[in-house]
Amino acid sequence: MAHPLHIGAAIDGAGSHPAAHRSTPAAPYELFTAAHYAHSARLAERATLDYVTLDDSFAAPGRPGVPGRPDALLTLAALAPVTSGIGLVPTVTTTHTEPFHVSKGIASLDHASRGRAGWLVEVSDTEDDARLVGRRPVAPAEELWNEAGAVVDAASALWDSWEDGAEIRDVATGRFIDRDRLHYVDHEYVRREDARPEDGPHAEDTGWTVRGPSITPRPPQGHPVVFVRADTDDRLRTAARYADAVLIRARTPERAAQRRAEVHRAVRGAGRDPGQVRVLADLGIVLDRDRRIAEERSARLDALVPGDGAPETGARGTGISGAKPSAPSRPAATFAGTPRDLAREIEAWSEAVDGLTLRPAVLPVDLERFAADTVPLLKEAGILRTARTADTLRGNLGLRRPANRHAPTARTAPTAPASEGAPR
Amino acid sequence: MSASDRRTGRRIRLAAHFPGVNNTTVWADPRSHSQIGFGSFAHLARTAERGGFDYLFLAEGLRLREHRGRIHDLDVMGRPDTLTVLAALSAVTEHLGLAGTLSATYNEPYEISRQIATLDHLSGGRAAWNVVTSSDAFTGENFRRGGYLDHADRYERAESFLRAARAFWDSWDTDALSPHTGTRGTARPGAVHPVSHRDRFFDIAGNATVPRPPQGHPVIIQAGDSPRGRDLAAAQADVVFSRHGGLEEGREFYADVKARLPAHGRDEDDLLIMPAATLVLGDTEEEAAERARHIRYQQVSGATAIQFVEQVWGRDLSDHDPEGPFPTVEPDLDTVVTQGKAAARFHDRAAKAREWRDLAEAEGLSLRELVVRVSARQTFVGTPRTVADTLVEHVETRACDGFVLVPHLTPGGLDEFVDRVVPLLRERGALRTEYEGATLRENLGLRPRPAPDRGATREPSGAGEPTPVPGP
Numbered sequence A: 001m002a003h004p005l006h007i008g009a010a011i012d013g014a015g016s017h018p019a020a021h022r023s024t025p026a027a028p029y030e031l032f033t034a035a036h037y038a039h040s041a042r043l044a045e046r047a048t049l050d051y052v053t054l055d056d057s058f059a060a061p062g063r064p065g066v067p068g069r070p071d072a073l074l075t076l077a078a079l080a081p082v083t084s085g086i087g088l089v090p091t092v093t094t095t096h097t098e099p100f101h102v103s104k105g106i107a108s109l110d111h112a113s114r115g116r117a118g119w120l121v122e123v124s125d126t127e128d129d130a131r132l133v134g135r136r137p138v139a140p141a142e143e144l145w146n147e148a149g150a151v152v153d154a155a156s157a158l159w160d161s162w163e164d165g166a167e168i169r170d171v172a173t174g175r176f177i178d179r180d181r182l183h184y185v186d187h188e189y190v191r192r193e194d195a196r197p198e199d200g201p202h203a204e205d206t207g208w209t210v211r212g213p214s215i216t217p218r219p220p221q222g223h224p225v226v227f228v229r230a231d232t233d234d235r236l237r238t239a240a241r242y243a244d245a246v247l248i249r250a251r252t253p254e255r256a257a258q259r260r261a262e263v264h265r266a267v268r269g270a271g272r273d274p275g276q277v278r279v280l281a282d283l284g285i286v287l288d289r290d291r292r293i294a295e296e297r298s299a300r301l302d303a304l305v306p307g308d309g310a311p312e313t314g315a316r317g318t319g320i321s322g323a324k325p326s327a328p329s330r331p332a333a334t335f336a337g338t339p340r341d342l343a344r345e346i347e348a349w350s351e352a353v354d355g356l357t358l359r360p361a362v363l364p365v366d367l368e369r370f371a372a373d374t375v376p377l378l379k380e381a382g383i384l385r386t387a388r389t390a391d392t393l394r395g396n397l398g399l400r401r402p403a404n405r406h407a408p409t410a411r412t413a414p415t416a417p418a419s420e421g422a423p424r
Numbered sequence B: 001m002s003a004s005d006r007r008t009g010r011r012i013r014l015a016a017h018f019p020g021v022n023n024t025t026v027w028a029d030p031r032s033h034s035q036i037g038f039g040s041f042a043h044l045a046r047t048a049e050r051g052g053f054d055y056l057f058l059a060e061g062l063r064l065r066e067h068r069g070r071i072h073d074l075d076v077m078g079r080p081d082t083l084t085v086l087a088a089l090s091a092v093t094e095h096l097g098l099a100g101t102l103s104a105t106y107n108e109p110y111e112i113s114r115q116i117a118t119l120d121h122l123s124g125g126r127a128a129w130n131v132v133t134s135s136d137a138f139t140g141e142n143f144r145r146g147g148y149l150d151h152a153d154r155y156e157r158a159e160s161f162l163r164a165a166r167a168f169w170d171s172w173d174t175d176a177l178s179p180h181t182g183t184r185g186t187a188r189p190g191a192v193h194p195v196s197h198r199d200r201f202f203d204i205a206g207n208a209t210v211p212r213p214p215q216g217h218p219v220i221i222q223a224g225d226s227p228r229g230r231d232l233a234a235a236q237a238d239v240v241f242s243r244h245g246g247l248e249e250g251r252e253f254y255a256d257v258k259a260r261l262p263a264h265g266r267d268e269d270d271l272l273i274m275p276a277a278t279l280v281l282g283d284t285e286e287e288a289a290e291r292a293r294h295i296r297y298q299q300v301s302g303a304t305a306i307q308f309v310e311q312v313w314g315r316d317l318s319d320h321d322p323e324g325p326f327p328t329v330e331p332d333l334d335t336v337v338t339q340g341k342a343a344a345r346f347h348d349r350a351a352k353a354r355e356w357r358d359l360a361e362a363e364g365l366s367l368r369e370l371v372v373r374v375s376a377r378q379t380f381v382g383t384p385r386t387v388a389d390t391l392v393e394h395v396e397t398r399a400c401d402g403f404v405l406v407p408h409l410t411p412g413g414l415d416e417f418v419d420r421v422v423p424l425l426r427e428r429g430a431l432r433t434e435y436e437g438a439t440l441r442e443n444l445g446l447r448p449r450p451a452p453d454r455g456a457t458r459e460p461s462g463a464g465e466p467t468p469v470p471g472p
């Protein structure tokens, strides 16, 4: 029996291929409706996948097609009430948004989904992003990823700023909360010491502080699952310190296995246990009844893309509006073939990585074919679970619920406490 | 139904306020459930939609309140993120407006405009934004901007913030993604216009990444009370959320705010005034009054009463018996003991202290009784019929255009109102039986926000409503 994999799906817009917009049956305006994303998320949920991801950025994604996309956190929040088992992992950027807002946004997705929230941490590294906010010029990747780490650190301190059970509702003493179980976080991040007038109205913006506590009680998972894409050294450093799930790209299972070993080394180097980190590789998929037809379709899609035609896989490619290219150089694997062959391909990855983020080339088509024809084979082969093992994303990924840093004894509760007191 | 009931045919607008983090919300009642779990929000939203309400309203405060240097622990505390909750609610409601309070001080225009535009798309045109300004350094400690704005500046920033947000909402032509433009899978070339907004607060340039919202502009709510706040409302808002729910003070406020409209080229119907109100029902007037009294004493526990007076007294009164006489020690007016929103409530503490002392003495009130008396909010107490009559009277006589109802129980606090008062309001034609419009803006009876005229290159789209992005 093969080793079961953690499988997720990217449900971005028209699909993951840069020419997806030329092929999807979805009309452009539908990419801003909840129904479009709900369709893909339900497919993934019924297939007992672990999670769906939705990318985001302030400026337009640097690729052809509709020059925009909806806010990822809010779009996945709209899916929370219409799904019940699938993990919801939006990209939320850390460069321009206040850590306080980031923290409570992710915590609230976790509350609304009863423990199914993840957070794909990203930075804003283009001039276009910076100008839309106008608070600071674009910064080098090293600085941005250091800061991203500090934001994750502050966000998780805010998640812990309410201990589990801080809400006591003690009628006898009239106290709603036990304030001894609420904590200040007092985080400070100094980006640079000097303030230059030429930086415009926000020259004073040299970093940030957060006093705490959060206004939002600790989320059901304790800490929603932190995903970091680790395609560069800067990203890997932050991933090693803070990520529960590390996304990688590799052309082959062999290279993926090497990369996983590198990630594990970095995680150990940061003083953490690699057993509590999942390494997940991207896999683009183009599916058809017949291998030849799938390959032709894949080639046709590639031919529609100006330039080198390499499928874009998540991070942002060359900007159509002059955005500076920010896509990491590691290419990802793409599979074009039949749903049956895909099952064999996925099996070939099962020793190399902990799981895969499938990137359907065109939505919803390639996800529908995967769900209908590949999933039963994967279940038969024991590569995909036939039922979920837990009701939280953390639980399904086999990750422990973290103890609160303020809890008197470092207890680890196996499951989330109920945050729901109200009738549905 | 008598003919006089339809005198002016003024319709009542209703909003459901999710119970707030203050002592209006009674958490000690056995029927009180989670303030955080999504089920509570879904319950209240479904109740409001069943009752034909215009929108559900979420308040927001970005720092936990403190009292005498410690986190306040007597009231409900904690809430989820406003936008996240509203986005989730869009999935369990069909017609109800989704209004959120978001600070123009501790956010950035591009991000907020994009989030609200996303919410408007996800909900098919039901988003509303209560634009609040916050300047206190206390809240600012959670953010990089600290407390650097003073009172006048924060309204200037809010006004600039709103102009920037509107520029982003207007920056995609309404037909940018129309299936009839002949483009394959992308926007019509030339349909996305760059935005540039530069002044002493902002330096913003670039393209929006979300199409024009279905409402054109989501509904704008304003809750400031100062002359500057009222002017901002008259210039920019669609709805004022006010504290002036009484008949007399309501009429005064209503006349004052509506008189500011012509200066901005707007008329009476362009701005709705909706004060906060609580209500208590009973089968008889006596029963309702008894229930109201019971609720007031639940809201004002002995400990809460003492802390309430401490806010004005500026000193520790914990050695006082709440059921005993009103304090005779002098207030310490130089000390502020409460941090957070409630601190702003008392502008002239010396006058308040005198007033309370005189009242307690004249009527022989205990400390707690005094607080029950002076902290009463606008409350309608009566049978379903008298409450319905009173609500209608307020609207008919232009004390307001409707109400933001604040229940004291989470999440069932409006169930009884919807079961017993709503049918009476419907019977007399004061409240819709079905949602008439497709968007919140339409349901509120507000004028559409036409797309900006960008000159002669586009064919005239006719006056009025911009073509919404077609639904699936």
Ligand SMILES: Cc1cc2nc3c(=O)[nH]c(=O)nc-3n(C[C@H](O)[C@H](O)[C@H](O)COP(=O)(O)O)c2cc1C
Binding pocket: B058, B059, B060, B061, B101, B103, B131, B132, B133, B134, B223, B224, B225, B226, B227, B228, B229, B230, B241, B242, B243, B276, B344
């Ligand atoms: C009815 C009402 C509700 C309010 N709700 C909020 C709120 O939820 N969050 C917030 O930060 N401020 C809230 N405010 C505060 C206002 O935004 C504003 O800061 C305050 O009224 C002081 O401004 P002013 O001097 O113009 O009145 C509210 C004000 C009123 C009158």
